[in-house]
Amino acid sequence: MAHGPAKGIGRWLRATNHKDIGTMYLWFSFAMFLLGGAFAMVIRAELFEPGMQIIKPEFFNQMTTMHGLIMVFGAIMPVFVGLANWMIPMMIGAPDMALPRLNNLSFWILPFGFSLLAATLFMPGGGPNFGWTFYAPLSTTYAPPTVNFFIFGIHIIGASSIMGSINIIATILNLRAPGMTLMKMPMFAWTWLITAFLLIAVMPVLAGAVTMMLMDINFGTSFFNAAGGGDPVLFQHVFWFFGHPEVYIIIIPAFGVMSAIIPTFSRKPLFGYSSMVYATAAIAFLSFIVWAHHMFTVGMPLAGELYFMYATMLIAVPTGVKVFNWITTMFRGAITYETPMLFAVAFVILFTIGGFTGLMLAIAPADIQYQDSYFVVAHFHYVMVAGALFSSTAAVYYWIPKWTGRMYNETMGKVHFWVSFVAFNVTFFPQHFLGLAGMPRRYADYSLQFADWNMVSSIGAFAYGASQLLFLYNVIATIVAGRKISDPKVWEGAEGLEWTVPTPAPHHTFSTPPAIK
Amino acid sequence: MVSKAKQLVRGGIGALALLPWLHAAAAEPAARPESWNLLNMPKGVTSVSQNVYDIHMVVIWICVWIGVAVFGVMFYSMFAHRKSRGHKPANFHESTKVELAWTIIPALILIVMAFPATTSLKHLYDTSEADLDVKITGYQWKWKYDYLGKDVSFISELATSQASIYGSAPKTEFYLEEVTEPLVIPVGKKVRLLMTGADVIHSWWVPELAVKRDAIPGFVNETWARVDKPGIYRGRCAELCGKDHAFMPIVVNAVPEEEFNAWLAKKQSETVALRALTEKTFTQDELMAKGEAVYGRTCAGCHGAAGEGVPGVFPAIKGSKIALGPVADHLAIVVNGKSGTAMQAFGAQLSEVDLAAAITYQRNAWGNKSVDNIVQPVDVFKVKNGQ
Ligand SMILES: [Cu+2]
Numbered sequence: 001m002a003h004g005p006a007k008g009i010g011r012w013l014r015a016t017n018h019k020d021i022g023t024m025y026l027w028f029s030f031a032m033f034l035l036g037g038a039f040a041m042v043i044r045a046e047l048f049e050p051g052m053q054i055i056k057p058e059f060f061n062q063m064t065t066m067h068g069l070i071m072v073f074g075a076i077m078p079v080f081v082g083l084a085n086w087m088i089p090m091m092i093g094a095p096d097m098a099l100p101r102l103n104n105l106s107f108w109i110l111p112f113g114f115s116l117l118a119a120t121l122f123m124p125g126g127g128p129n130f131g132w133t134f135y136a137p138l139s140t141t142y143a144p145p146t147v148n149f150f151i152f153g154i155h156i157i158g159a160s161s162i163m164g165s166i167n168i169i170a171t172i173l174n175l176r177a178p179g180m181t182l183m184k185m186p187m188f189a190w191t192w193l194i195t196a197f198l199l200i201a202v203m204p205v206l207a208g209a210v211t212m213m214l215m216d217i218n219f220g221t222s223f224f225n226a227a228g229g230g231d232p233v234l235f236q237h238v239f240w241f242f243g244h245p246e247v248y249i250i251i252i253p254a255f256g257v258m259s260a261i262i263p264t265f266s267r268k269p270l271f272g273y274s275s276m277v278y279a280t281a282a283i284a285f286l287s288f289i290v291w292a293h294h295m296f297t298v299g300m301p302l303a304g305e306l307y308f309m310y311a312t313m314l315i316a317v318p319t320g321v322k323v324f325n326w327i328t329t330m331f332r333g334a335i336t337y338e339t340p341m342l343f344a345v346a347f348v349i350l351f352t353i354g355g356f357t358g359l360m361l362a363i364a365p366a367d368i369q370y371q372d373s374y375f376v377v378a379h380f381h382y383v384m385v386a387g388a389l390f391s392s393t394a395a396v397y398y399w400i401p402k403w404t405g406r407m408y409n410e411t412m413g414k415v416h417f418w419v420s421f422v423a424f425n426v427t428f429f430p431q432h433f434l435g436l437a438g439m440p441r442r443y444a445d446y447s448l449q450f451a452d453w454n455m456v457s458s459i460g461a462f463a464y465g466a467s468q469l470l471f472l473y474n475v476i477a478t479i480v481a482g483r484k485i486s487d488p489k490v491w492e493g494a495e496g497l498e499w500t501v502p503t504p505a506p507h508h509t510f511s512t513p514p515a516i517k
Numbered sequence: 518m519v520s521k522a523k524q525l526v527r528g529g530i531g532a533l534a535l536l537p538w539l540h541a542a543a544a545e546p547a548a549r550p551e552s553w554n555l556l557n558m559p560k561g562v563t564s565v566s567q568n569v570y571d572i573h574m575v576v577i578w579i580c581v582w583i584g585v586a587v588f589g590v591m592f593y594s595m596f597a598h599r600k601s602r603g604h605k606p607a608n609f610h611e612s613t614k615v616e617l618a619w620t621i622i623p624a625l626i627l628i629v630m631a632f633p634a635t636t637s638l639k640h641l642y643d644t645s646e647a648d649l650d651v652k653i654t655g656y657q658w659k660w661k662y663d664y665l666g667k668d669v670s671f672i673s674e675l676a677t678s679q680a681s682i683y684g685s686a687p688k689t690e691f692y693l694e695e696v697t698e699p700l701v702i703p704v705g706k707k708v709r710l711l712m713t714g715a716d717v718i719h720s721w722w723v724p725e726l727a728v729k730r731d732a733i734p735g736f737v738n739e740t741w742a743r744v745d746k747p748g749i750y751r752g753r754c755a756e757l758c759g760k761d762h763a764f765m766p767i768v769v770n771a772v773p774e775e776e777f778n779a780w781l782a783k784k785q786s787e788t789v790a791l792r793a794l795t796e797k798t799f800t801q802d803e804l805m806a807k808g809e810a811v812y813g814r815t816c817a818g819c820h821g822a823a824g825e826g827v828p829g830v831f832p833a834i835k836g837s838k839i840a841l842g843p844v845a846d847h848l849a850i851v852v853n854g855k856s857g858t859a860m861q862a863f864g865a866q867l868s869e870v871d872l873a874a875a876i877t878y879q880r881n882a883w884g885n886k887s888v889d890n891i892v893q894p895v896d897v898f899k900v901k902n903g904q
Contacts (some may be wrong), residue, residue: 050692051684058760058827124829131757137734138717138759142657142859144830226735227856232718233733266598267606275616297720297755298731299712299738302642306635313627317620324619327591332607334600345595349588356580363630365565365637366573368729369558372720372755437555438724440755443763445682447693447751452553 025082032074068132093177113156191256266333339413354382375435405504406482426460655719723752808878
């Protein structure tokens with residue numbers, strides 16, 4: 001019964017083991033992160049000074065679009081699927097994911113989807129250049145011919161997400177060890193359960209949006225074409241009905257990671273477990289009814305504007321509950337600051353700042369000034385980078401000893417943290433100023449009053465980019481030559497089933513279900 | 518394919534290592550002196566903008582105080598409750614009282630914020646009883662202003678030269694903030710702004726007026742501004758609208774009422790004079806000279822300064838079948854555009870004289886030699902009016 005992994009490339013191509021598939025997801029998302037990061041470097045290099053120096057505006061638009069698409073769909077979403085694959089079965093005492101072959105398929109179509117997307121950069125007319133939000137008619141009537149590849153790529157990525165979500169739901173609902181009731185489940189499993197339902201609800205909406213685009217472009221329909229009686233604003237409603245839940249899809253698993261790491265290094269249980277569960281569910285629910293706060297300038301009627309403003313402001317309540325819970329968990333603990341905890345603390349601080357700017361953006365009359373400016377860019381990088389990305393980085397440092405049986409280099413981890421933390425803020429904090437002073441987003445060039453802060457932002461971005469190479473190095477060095485460890489409980493304060501299996505985690509865990517007290 | 522790869526590589530190299538090189542590449546006067554101090558939203562010059570600014574500041578301060586409280590507790594325990602200081606972990610968790618408090622208090626704060634926000638939004642939406650209506654149409658990549666009922670309309674586009682953008686000429690004070698002709702409005706009058714888009718979605722944003730409204734094809738959005746202080750206010754397109762999104766600025770010139778009326782009268786007489794010119798017959802040289810300017814301003818953005826186009830996206834005019842073929846086809850595509858492509862109906866944007874000049878220029882420049890090489894304004898007039 002107990003056997004090790006297959007040998008050679010077949011192990012990966014035909015992988016059905018959740019740990020192998022998790023590993024592939026993690027590496028894939030890291031590769032996409034570097035690619036999307038390289039695009040960001042091009043953007044920041046061009047914006048280093050006023051004037052066009054390195055690239056042309058049409059290519060600049062392709063860079064902003066691809067940066068967004070690759071980071072959202074290629075880096076952040078898969079990294080959490082990778083973590084889910086690795087950790088959820090071990091956290092709930094399951095032998096594997098419920099649907100291992102589906103698991104294989106949902107991973108292996110991803111590289112094809114993204115190759116298709118990236119290949120458009122080399123095709124005549126260039127890659128998608130209409131922003132990651134691809135508003136029609138810029139993305140339909142006025143799109144480059146490669147838009148069809150983009151649409152197909154989105155379909156593939158969406159299918160992968162839906163399959164992954166079905167698998168996660170099936171695993172959590174069916175394979176929990178006897179005695180592990182839903183309300184005893186680790187927060188990470190809870191956040192993923194909720195996220196998976198969100199994904200299943202909204203990925204088909206995205207598929208619908210791109211299919212309508214496909215019809216408009218190739219088959220003469222006019223969903224979004226005003227000249228044919230269609231409605232360009234309809235596109236935005238459909239897109240954001242997907243897009244707003246999407247941002248929670250990205251951040252909710254990050255909440256789960258935080259709720260694992262903060263108690264561990266505070267040596268104290270999570271303050272309000274059940275209120276955290278309810279808050280997460282409340283956030284997920286609210287995420288469906290606030291989409292048009294991305295559209296305060298499209299000319300909605302006053303009543304619509306007011307409704308979306310009030311509903312959006314409400315999100316601050318459950319989000320506050322989460323932050324307060326983490327802080328109260330730290331309060332009167334016995335805190336140590338290993339690298340995962342450093343990233344977690346930075347997450348709480350910076351995500352809260354992103355939450356504050358989110359609240360500002362909810363105020364419709366003020367949003368009319370913020371909308372589509374660099375203020376928005378700053379806001380969502382505070383929640384996406386300092387939120388989702390810092391959290392997944394923390395997760396890797398936190399669990400890599402369990403995965404590999406080797407300890408990462410703590411000093412290098414701390415250097416990585418401090419450079420990331422400082423560089424992140426140098427990059428994105430000034431973007432608040434730029435936006436408030438009037439600089440719109442997605443600008444290939446800008447007038448002279450924006451020069452200083454743009455230069456600061458670019459310098460920060462280069463440092464941030466460089467610090468990720470250090471992370472890559474640290475991870476590889478850990479796998480190849482890290483200090484060997486064998487204590488199942490890697491961290492003194494860690495609780496949970498994943499810390500009861502041997503270190504490194506064997507290929508198969510929980511072939512017989514553990515007993516839950 | 519090769520050139521794309523080259524761009525990618527160039528971008529990559531520039532990004533990674535060449536900071537000092539970048540710096541030297543653009544020997545420009547850097548920032549404007551006030552640049553470091555631009556940290557906040559302008560108060561602006563309309564009642565709406567003052568209003569928005571006040572709400573913005575209130576919300577910022579509320580966030581700051583919440584932040585001080587929350588981070589205060591957090592930083593305190595981060596220092597005081599360190600294991601290295603010998604702190605022993607407590608084991609408390611779950612407290613309904615605390616949970617209720619931190620749900621209800623934030624909710625109350627939100628309700629307090631909602632009141633001024635609602636009032637200000639209502640004010641912003643009140644477009645009734647305007648003194649002047651201006652229709653604003655967003656085109657790829659310029660704005661058209663129509664003074665409704667006044668028989669005045671004009672196009673306003675970027676006045677900064679390509680040379681200045683690409684670094685072969687210096688950047689002046691209002692780099693990318695200067696236009697061929699600003700929107701002129703009277704001070705103290707309520708101006709209703711009606712926005713629409715001709716091709717893709719644009720967004721007309723002037724921060725000091727606190728006006729940002731999307732210009733969407735097929736829709737007419739309404740908003741308004743009453744500027745209290747004469748002056749020049751600059752803004753930009755805020756919705757990604759394609760290649761030259763960053764190059765379609767807005768300039769608003771708010772002037773006292775008498776000055777506005779004088780300006781309007783002058784524009785009206787210009788409209789009349791331009792109509793008269795439509796009947797004039799021009800020489801080829803006149804048309805070529807004028808055409809070069811019109812082409813450079815209006816067409817070169819897509820078709821290239823030397824008519825070379827952008828492969829796969831915008832066709833070249835140099836050697837183009839249409840530019841060398843029958844004049845009727847050439848007139849048709851320029852006047853009526855081609856629906857479903859970026860080629861707009863320039864008949865609605867340019868005067869007969871400018872169109873005739875641009876077409877003549879395309880038929881004779883860069884070695885193009887067509888049979889019917891001269892187009893007169895009357896020819897354009899006929900096409901525009903379906904004759
Ligand atoms: Cu525009």
